[in-house]
Amino acid sequence: xxxxxxxxxxxxxxxxxxxxxxxxxxxxxxxxxxxxxxxxxxxxxxxxxxxxxxxxxxxxxxxxxxxxxxxxxxxxxxxxxxxxxxxxxxxxxxxxxxxxxxxxxxxxxxxxxxxxxxxxxxxxxxxxxxxxxxxxxxxxxxxxxxxxxxxxxxxxxxxxxxxxxxxxxxxxxxxxxxxxxxxxxxxxxxxxxxxxxxxxxxxxxxxxxxxxxxxxxxxxxxxxxxxxxxxxxxxxxxxxxxxxxxxxxxxxxxxxxxxxxxxxxxxxxxxxxxxxxxxxxxxxxxxxxxxxxxxxxxxxxxxxxxxxxxxxxxxxxxxxxxxxxxxxxxxxxxxxx
Amino acid sequence: xxxxxxxxxxxxxxxxxxxxxxxxxxxxxxxxxxxxxxxxxxxxxxxxxxxxxxxxxxxxxxxxxxxxxxxxxxxxxxxxxxxxxxxxxxxxxxxxxxxxxxxxxxxxxxxxxxxxxxxxxxxxxxxxxxxxxxxxxxxxxxxxxxxxxxxxxxxxxxxxxxxxxxxxxxxxxxxxxxxxxxxxxxxxxxxxxxxxxxxxxxxxxxxxxxxxxxxxxxxxxxxxxxxxxxxxxxxxxxxxxxxxxxxxxxxxxxxxxxxxxxxxxxxxxxxxxxxxxx
Ligand code: SF4
Numbered sequence: 001x002x003x004x005x006x007x008x009x010x011x012x013x014x015x016x017x018x019x020x021x022x023x024x025x026x027x028x029x030x031x032x033x034x035x036x037x038x039x040x041x042x043x044x045x046x047x048x049x050x051x052x053x054x055x056x057x058x059x060x061x062x063x064x065x066x067x068x069x070x071x072x073x074x075x076x077x078x079x080x081x082x083x084x085x086x087x088x089x090x091x092x093x094x095x096x097x098x099x100x101x102x103x104x105x106x107x108x109x110x111x112x113x114x115x116x117x118x119x120x121x122x123x124x125x126x127x128x129x130x131x132x133x134x135x136x137x138x139x140x141x142x143x144x145x146x147x148x149x150x151x152x153x154x155x156x157x158x159x160x161x162x163x164x165x166x167x168x169x170x171x172x173x174x175x176x177x178x179x180x181x182x183x184x185x186x187x188x189x190x191x192x193x194x195x196x197x198x199x200x201x202x203x204x205x206x207x208x209x210x211x212x213x214x215x216x217x218x219x220x221x222x223x224x225x226x227x228x229x230x231x232x233x234x235x236x237x238x239x240x241x242x243x244x245x246x247x248x249x250x251x252x253x254x255x256x257x258x259x260x261x262x263x264x265x266x267x268x269x270x271x272x273x274x275x276x277x278x279x280x281x282x283x284x285x286x287x288x289x290x291x292x293x294x295x296x297x298x299x300x301x302x303x304x305x306x307x308x309x310x311x312x313x314x315x316x317x318x319x320x321x322x323x324x325x326x327x328x329x330x331x332x333x334x335x336x337x
Numbered sequence: 338x339x340x341x342x343x344x345x346x347x348x349x350x351x352x353x354x355x356x357x358x359x360x361x362x363x364x365x366x367x368x369x370x371x372x373x374x375x376x377x378x379x380x381x382x383x384x385x386x387x388x389x390x391x392x393x394x395x396x397x398x399x400x401x402x403x404x405x406x407x408x409x410x411x412x413x414x415x416x417x418x419x420x421x422x423x424x425x426x427x428x429x430x431x432x433x434x435x436x437x438x439x440x441x442x443x444x445x446x447x448x449x450x451x452x453x454x455x456x457x458x459x460x461x462x463x464x465x466x467x468x469x470x471x472x473x474x475x476x477x478x479x480x481x482x483x484x485x486x487x488x489x490x491x492x493x494x495x496x497x498x499x500x501x502x503x504x505x506x507x508x509x510x511x512x513x514x515x516x517x518x519x520x521x522x523x524x525x526x527x528x529x530x531x532x533x534x535x536x537x538x539x540x541x542x543x544x545x546x547x548x549x550x551x552x553x554x555x556x557x558x559x560x561x562x563x564x565x566x567x568x569x570x571x572x573x574x575x576x577x578x579x580x581x582x583x584x585x586x587x588x589x590x591x592x593x594x595x596x597x598x599x600x601x602x603x604x605x606x607x608x609x610x611x612x613x614x615x
Contacts, residue, residue, distance in 0.1 A: 008445050008446055008534040009445065009446065010443065011446075017440070039451050042429075043438065052442070053486070054490040055491060055492075056402075056490055059444055060444065062444070062535070063444040246614045291577075297570065297573050
């Protein structure tokens with residue numbers, strides 16, 4: 001996108017669509033107070049905006065709108081096969097938001113969602129009620145930032161804080177908050193507890209610069225992570241997705257060196273390593289949305305409905321990253337796909 | 338290409354004059370004007386006319402992702418929040434009878450006010466017993482949006498209404514209508530310019546010569562459908578990644594036709610290797 005085009009877009013969240021039923025919620029009031037100049041448009045159902053046909057995800061990311069809505073059941077979903085479940089039997093995820101403030105080239109959301117605009121579900125208590133009901137039946141491993149980077153929204157809506165506080169009193173839940181943000185300070189006032197793992201996706205700075213636009217630098221992520229560990233939180237390191245880009249060996253090696261020079265490997269809860277993989281249909285949509293992305297147009301191969309690197313490339317990527325990580329961390333802590 | 342629909346000739350006249358649009362032969366009841374960049378249709382009043390005119394206009398062209406569709410016309414306003422003669426961009430368009438709502442995706446910056454529009458299938462005035470949901474009323478907007486959205490993305494659709502009255506249209510003359518639209522022409526052109534800045538035409542990855550080379554390689558190497566697909570994907574990724582021309586592939590396009598599968602396999606793998614780092 002050239003500079004003049006950037007200037008022609010409406011500022012972020014210049015328009016806020018609000019479901020009539022969402023108006024009475026506290027979180028709505030909290031969010032609205034931050035955008036006194038936004039144009040407000042009342043809607044009956046968020047899908048009337050979010051699910052319009054023929055939307056342009058990539059363009060919308062440049063001029064994102066907010067959609068405040070009340071989520072209808074279900075509030076929890078079973079985790080997909082392509083995701084790590086870290087050995088937990090009941091792996092579920094939940095989405096308080098649809099879409100993300102960042103705009104990673106490889107983000108699966110652009111293949112999954114019909115819109116690049118951001119939906120915030122304001123009825124968080126309904127989510128908590130469903131989690132309570134499930135916990136009465138069995139333990140739960142719950143990913144709360146599966147379809148967005150929840151922590152990056154924290155300045156706008158305190159979802160992460162609410163979820164983390166909710167989990168504190170539950171004995172049979174393990175909650176994962178995954179992020180690329182450097183926004184740990186937004187939740188740092190909550191005393192650390194064992195029901196939550198804070199997981200940071202770590203990428204070489206070159207990957208961040210070229211493929212993870214708008215996300216914090218490697219240095220800032222590591223700094224945030226270090227603070228969380230010092231405060232006593234369980235912290236997970238995610239080298240996922242590892243990308244097969246030019247000079248990937250040296251880029252990932254340097255990134256891993258920098259990581260373990262900043263944080264103490266012994267204090268890490270665990271480390272996950274995985275290569276880029278995405279459902280076939282999502283990639284098809286992404287290729288239309290991102291005609292200029294070398295990552296999206298990589299000649300992936302099809303394996304059981306999923307597009308990923310050929311086996312020899314996957315092995316090469318994983319082996320390289322694994323070896324560099326294992327030089328610093330206990331092998332028992334390393335999960336690979 | 339800019340497509341425009343208006344309900345009345347008086348609303349179209351400022352565009353016809355400003356852009357020297359020429360009348361084209363069209364089906365009866367529709368007045369059709371165009372130049373190289375603009376196609377304009379006067380649909381007539383009412384929802385059905387708007388649907389029909391819009392569908393006729395868009396279905397007779399091959400719509401591109403950088404095209405734009407504008408609906409321009411006068412409308413009544415519910416309150417004096419808007420002034421007479423003011424142009425307003427519609428961010429919500431409700432079909433009054435069905436209550437179905439449509440939302441143009443306003444991704445471009447502009448200096449106009451925004452408001453919601455409700456489209457009726459009959460004339461609305463102060464005597465009508467109404468439960469108005471919206472700021473403005475007209476008789477075409479919802480039909481125009483519904484038809485346009487079958488062909489275009491919501492961000493390509495722009496509905497601009499110029500306020501003509503506060504639900505009392507009985508004394509409006511067609512000269513007044515033309516004057517109001519004419520006065521707002523600079524603002525409308527500004528909106529069109531802002532939108533066209535953000536929806537640039539798609540850049541082709543391959544130039545014509547490169548496309549020919551790839552086609553020739555398919556023939557000379559007797560590639561299977563899968564191999565040809567892979568060749569396209571690899572060369573496309575190579576070009577996006579390196580931003581380099583594909584000249585090195587040209588010799589493969591002029592080589593003699595391969596005689597064995599083994600020969601094909603070797604040469605194909607050679608090309609693949611050159612495309613991708615390891
Ligand atoms: S941080 Fe995650 S959810 Fe957000 S854009 Fe990047 S990949 Fe997508």
